[in-house]
Amino acid sequence: MVFRVTVNSAWRATRTLCLLVLVSLSVCICVCRAESPPQEEYSAMENIVTEKKAEESHRQDSADLLIFIMLLTLTILTIWLFKHRRFRFLHETGLAMFYGLLVGVVLRYGIHVPRDMGNTTLSCHVNSSPATLLVNVNGKFYEYTLKGEISANEVNDVQDNEMLRKVTFDPEVFFNILLPPIIFHAGYSLKRRHFFRNMGSILAYAFLGTVISCFVIGLLMYGCVMLMKQLGQLGGDFFFTDCLFFGAIVSATDPVTVLAIFNELQVDVDLYALLFGESVLNDAVAVVLSSSIVAYQPQGDNSHTFEGMAMLKSFGIFLGVFSGSFALGVATGVVTALVTKFTKLRDFQLLETALFFLMSWSTFLLAEACGFTGVVAVLFCGITQAHYTFNNLSPESQDRTKQLFELLNFLAENFIFSYMGLTLFTFQNHIFNPMFIVGAFLAVFLGRAANIYPLSFLLNLGRRNKIRSNFQHMMMFAGLRGAMTFALAIRDTATYARQMMFTTTLFVVFFTVWICGGGTTQMLSCQRIRVGVDSDQDNSISIAEGSERRSTKQESAWLFRIWYNFDHNYLKPILTHSGPPLTATLPPCCGPLARFLTSPQAYENECQLKDDDSDLILTDGDINLTYGDITVSTDATGVHTSGGSAFAGAATSDDLDRELTYGDHELVMRGTRLVLPMDDSEPPFTDPHHRLRM
Secondary structure, three states: OHHHHHHHHHHHHHHHHHHHHHHHHHOOOOOHHHHOHHHHHHHHHHHHHHHHHHHHHHHHHHHHHHHHHHHHHHHHHHHHHHHHHHOOOOHOOOOHHHHEEEEHHHHHHOOOOOOOOOOOOOOOOOOOOOOEEEEEEEEEEEEOOOOOOOOOOHHHOOOOOOHHHHHHOOHHHHHHHHHHHHHHHHHHHHOOOHHOOOOOHHHHHHHHHHHHHHHHHHHHHHHHHHHHHHHOOOOOOOOOHHHHHHHHHOOOOOOOHHHHHHHHOOOHHHHHHHHHHHHHHHHHHHHHHHHHOOOOOOOOOOOOOOOOHHHHHHHHHHHHHHHHHHHHHHHHHHHHHHHHOOOOOHHHHHHHHHHHHHHHHHHHHHHHOOOOHHHHEEEEEEEHHHHHHHHHHHHHHHHHHHHHHHHHHHHHHHHHHHHHHHHHHHHOOOOOOOHHHHHHHHHHHHHHHHHHHHHHHHOOOOOOOOEEEEHHHHHHHHOEEHHHHHHHHOOOOOHHHOOOOOHHHHHHHHHHHHHHOOOOOHHHHHOOOOOOOOHHHHOOHHHHHHHHHHHHHHHHHHHHHHHHHHHHHHHHHHHOOOOOOOHHHHHHHHHHHHHOOOOOOHHHHHHHHOOOHHHHHOOOEEEEEEEEOOOEEOOOOOOOOEOOOOHHHOOOHHHHHHHHHOOOOOOOOOEEEEEEEEEOOOOOOHHHHHHHHH
């Protein structure tokens, strides 16, 4: 009883103390409010104004994005109309640029959304422009970010059209969001058969040709700049390194218009492969080359003088960045292939597609974060994914990934071209110099000529299948500039030289896309280049042409025989479910490792060994493989047979003649004998006698 009374007394004391604390706090709050009612009222009003501004900004951002969505929608509908009417003069990219121009004119001269701001100019002397600025206003600190430099005569006339400012995107949006799907799709959809058949020529055009074009354009533009300086037409600094940088960015070709017409008209596959392969690789070369020029740092105060060691250092940076980006892209593709092989993600197609998408996109960001070039990394990641990972995906994921990246490529590319047209009127720091623009057109033309014609002459000295003069003229004409050139130019527009380069780049892109792209059909007719050529029919041969075609196939394959041997026997079995089991290709001492790395599907598919990658240098036709005493044969129709060793020698004389006629070639490997026809694409006839009659 005494204990209960004590507890009740303690509880009452605690409750009384709490009430006293609450009353004290209430009194303090009331006193504070009574002492400063204006300040509190001002803060409340400021919060209301801030919320209204945030809501208005949200609406404005939605309207800006709606403009681009409507542009893409209008472009798609017009593309359908052009395809329906078979109108080939203007490609979808040129159409997107045209619509972007119209919207840019409307936004610049027809719509004015004033900014709710008051310009207050305060002078403070600093040695450099800070990226972030903290401003103290009545005891409150506000953070401001650097938008860019404006000239002295524009201080009192700051851009007050909020709409134009909102539709100007951060350049990093193009590099991190829009470029990766475009570059990855180029590697993922690569037609490897014709690409690898012309690999030597493509590498020459893409690497050596891009460097030649860069220096030719840079030297010519430096002469133009010196002439402008003498005539008093130059309003700021413009150094030789700036001219080389301009040469690097305009050396990146993007013949998307020409290639689309080539594909629609079914132009010669070798011409298509040369143009497509050059455009895919030279984008990567141009990006690394431009970054190497920016990294040029001679010793001393003048950072624009010529110095041998600095040049060698830039060359080393070029090789290091390119090789590192290449290795990173291939490594990401290999990791994805191993994950999809040794897990059962193919049972969950949505997860499989999502992982493939994220691993592919992260390659670009990983390379940029590591100091490499994301364009090179994601390009070779796409090629690796198509070569290995694609074979591990389920049929549903194979279709999904192809369609997904095709869709992203279409939307991103048309978005960029629409934005190109828009920026001609919305960009606030254009510098139009007619003399520089005319000089740039002349330099771009001569740089392209110095790339194509001398290299074609040298390549023809070692090629049996010559690059004909009409092909060279077509490649010269098809050197369009596009998304990559624009993205490199808009990435840095802080200085006078970069602003002039950006404005000139827009004119170069407009001219090449509209004039050169629009005249592709007429140029094909003028050069008498065959159209309507089916790749299978073009590569099929008769008995009379057997000897010549056989030598041509041997020429096209010799660079890749060693690679194909290693890839087919080791890399494909390790990274995919296809190819011969490693237990049949590795030495007996590696038996445990071979059994661990070989998937059960490889044993199940042992009798279905049609190699999808034989199209790199070989045909998709008949394949005969012998493992010890077991022979597995697949013909062009996909019929598989197996038997003992006697089966290998049971070929009739007609079969032997057919093999000799079609230039079949035998590759001898460790534990494996492959008899593979060297022709690219044989007609899918099951009757060999019928094929001989063809």
